[in-house]
Amino acid sequence: MTAKDKLYIFDTTLRDGEQSPGASMTRDEKIRIAKMLEKMRVDIIEAGFAIASKGDFESIQAIAQAVKDSTICSLARAVPGDIERAAEAIKPANSGRIHTFIATSPIHMQYKLKMEPPKVLEQAVAAVKLARNHTDDVEFSLEDASRSEFEFMCKIIEAVIDAGARTINLPDTVGYGEPGEYGAMFGRLINAIPNADKAIFSTHCHNDLGLAVANSLAAVMHGARQVECTINGLGERAGNAALEEIAMAVRTRQDMMPVHTDLDVSHIVPTSRLVSSITGFAVQPNKAIVGANAFAHESGIHQDGVLKHRETYEIMRAEDVGWNTNKLVLGKHSGRAAVKARFEALGITFDNPEALSAAFERFKDLADKKHEIFDEDLQALVSDVKPQSVPETYKLGDLEIVCKTGQQPTAKLSLKIDGAVQQAEATGSGPVDATYKAIESLVKSNATLKLYSVNAITQGTDSQGDVTVRLEKGGQIVNGVGADTDIVTASAKAYLHALNLLAAPERSHPQREGI
Structure with missing residues (x-):
């Protein structure tokens, strides 16, 4: 050529x-x-x-x-x-x-x-x-x-x-x-x-x-x-x-x-x-090439054909576009070197040993909660330890949820707001609703919730939940993301992430300036 x-x-x-x-x-x-x-x-x-x-x-x-x-x-x-x-x-x-x-x-x-x-x-x-x-x-x-x-x-x-x-x-x-x-x-x-x-x-x-x-x-x-x-x-x-x-x-x-x-x-x-x-924009399962179902075969006829000769129903190899990269499973016995190597393979690097140590500690904490840790888990947890250019005006402290059949759930939480710890309690139609109402009772953001989305990062009941929250205020739209094996905690993290983005004027989106 x-x-x-x-x-x-x-x-x-x-x-x-x-x-x-x-x-x-x-x-x-x-x-x-x-x-x-x-x-x-x-x-x-x-x-x-x-x-x-x-x-x-x-x-x-x-x-x-x-x-x-x-x-x-x-x-x-x-x-x-x-x-x-x-x-x-x-x-x-x-x-x-x-x-x-x-x-x-x-x-x-x-x-x-x-x-x-x-x-x-x-x-x-x-x-x-x-x-x-x-x-x-x-x-x-x-x-x-x-x-x-x-x-x-x-x-x-x-x-x-x-x-x-x-x-x-x-x-x-x-x-x-x-x-x-x-x-x-x-x-x-x-x-x-x-x-x-x-x-x-x-x-x-x-x-x-x-x-x-x-x-x-x-x-x-x-x-x-x-x-x-x-x-x-x-x-x-x-x-x-x-x-x-x-x-x-x-x-x-x-x-x-x-x-x-x-x-x-x-x-x-x-x-x-x-x-x-x-x-925070999830990929739909049936998205070509990168969707979770892009190389999945449910039909018995399709499965039989692929087993006999892959090209009967697959015009591309999943391995060629990187689908094999999630086969390395890490666990609580994995060492620092293996975790560091996997981060690097995912394009995640750390500016100093302290940042890597913080990531490794988060990895160990997660490994105590779930048996197997996949690439998706690593990408979700790294946002908690990588330095961000957006200051944490609001940071989650303790969170306690009380749920009982026939009664409204109650959320009790503490937030660190500009360094000062404040506490709140609220009820809601569900645990997430109660948590958000408790947060708003302290923050009083007056933002409008445009989207609340939950996705399981990997398979299994011990999977981390990946939550996306979209808030709008004064024409500015931001996405907050949070991940945790506890869905309510992940939801609180996502909401506070979005509030921190709204509180950071330097994050003003180009569309807001009329470009």
């Missing part, structure tokens, strides 16, 4: 994925995900939107320092302030990219930008030229390309390539595209634009109609050589094209696909779990 036949994987989990309401991450969490993406050999990591917030800027900068083998990218609107901020954020990177964009569809230009097409073209060219003053690697996106007029796209693409853009992205921003139409758009543009050979064309699809992966692959079949995607299909509204589905479709259907990737797909499942545990 020639270099043109490589399909570049552009992961935007840390930028577009974070725009899922409540999915904002700390700097440490973003670095952990970025390091796993680097281990997977993702080509470009879009680390954030530098102008959106101080936290986003610092996260991009930290990732640029930590990641050596992937290109680190920052998004920027086609305005000087955004571009200068993006350039500063990616400065520490071995390889840095500025990704600038402007809307090109009639509806966006008229109602959002309130600009005429010639002005949009002028601003796009100026933005690319300014970005090229900082880096040779500039990507330009025509926002809402799937609803843009063909002739105008030809003009603006030719102009920004002349100005120095080396990647041209044609996003299906609102998920409006249809595979035949969207794919053909790429072919027409590549054939019509005189200098198209000087740039790589890219696709970025949203999943509003469930067509993000299909549209992305259709674009590849018509000449796109970069796909923008996210782990687990995370993203605002219905999400983005899922990296794992793109990667395995290309790998599995090499008879049809004119491209290959450099991805190490064995890290797909561990990375999926990491993103899920950090964001």
Whole structure:
């Protein structure tokens, strides 16, 4: 294959994925995900939107320092302030990219930008030229390309390539595209634009109609050589094209696909779990590639076929995408070295011996409660011991629940609030309701509970419960997560985690600033 036949994987989990309401991450969490993406050999990591917030800027900068083998990218609107901020954020990177964009569809230009097409073209060219003053690697996106007029796209693409853009992205921003139409758009543009050979064309699809992966692959079949995607299909509204589905479709259907990737797909499942545990967005069991049922066979006919010859019902090997990684089971007799090695295999590292010791102690505590500890358990417990950039304004002390048939449950608890211990007691319709009412009697957050979700992390009645709580206050949405073998304790941890996020102004989500 020639270099043109490589399909570049552009992961935007840390930028577009974070725009899922409540999915904002700390700097440490973003670095952990970025390091796993680097281990997977993702080509470009879009680390954030530098102008959106101080936290986003610092996260991009930290990732640029930590990641050596992937290109680190920052998004920027086609305005000087955004571009200068993006350039500063990616400065520490071995390889840095500025990704600038402007809307090109009639509806966006008229109602959002309130600009005429010639002005949009002028601003796009100026933005690319300014970005090229900082880096040779500039990507330009025509926002809402799937609803843009063909002739105008030809003009603006030719102009920004002349100005120095080396990647041209044609996003299906609102998920409006249809595979035949969207794919053909790429072919027409590549054939019509005189200098198209000087740039790589890219696709970025949203999943509003469930067509993000299909549209992305259709674009590849018509000449796109970069796909923008996210782990687990995370993203605002219905999400983005899922990296794992793109990667395995290309790998599995090499008879049809004119491209290959450099991805190490064995890290797909561990990375999926990491993103899920950090964001609190559970992966549905029937999700392709990374869902718990993706390689499960219930039907007797299917089971018989797989036993006789695997390929009768399996087009991929579960081991290839990392499903074998959960077979190493740890227990209370496991030593520090084995636990440390397993953490490292999951992409979890510790800055100092004290942090590792704290993690090992939590491991031992958990091992006393449940017989077998799996990878999912390790990822859940590490959030309790890794240093977080969000201060713990509220911390759980003691929690006592009294439940009796025919009577309302009562919760008695103590919280450490800004260092001072306070106590409360409340009744509720259930133990979790009573616990939350007791917490609110002290905190008085006035936040609205938008989601309460419980998932068993592993099998068995001794499994840890993984609880996700989504709170909304003043337009800000946050997800809190907590895990424990006691579901009520896990619920309290998740609620307090969400309250701590709301109390941290630096965690303000980019969407809140109107970006």
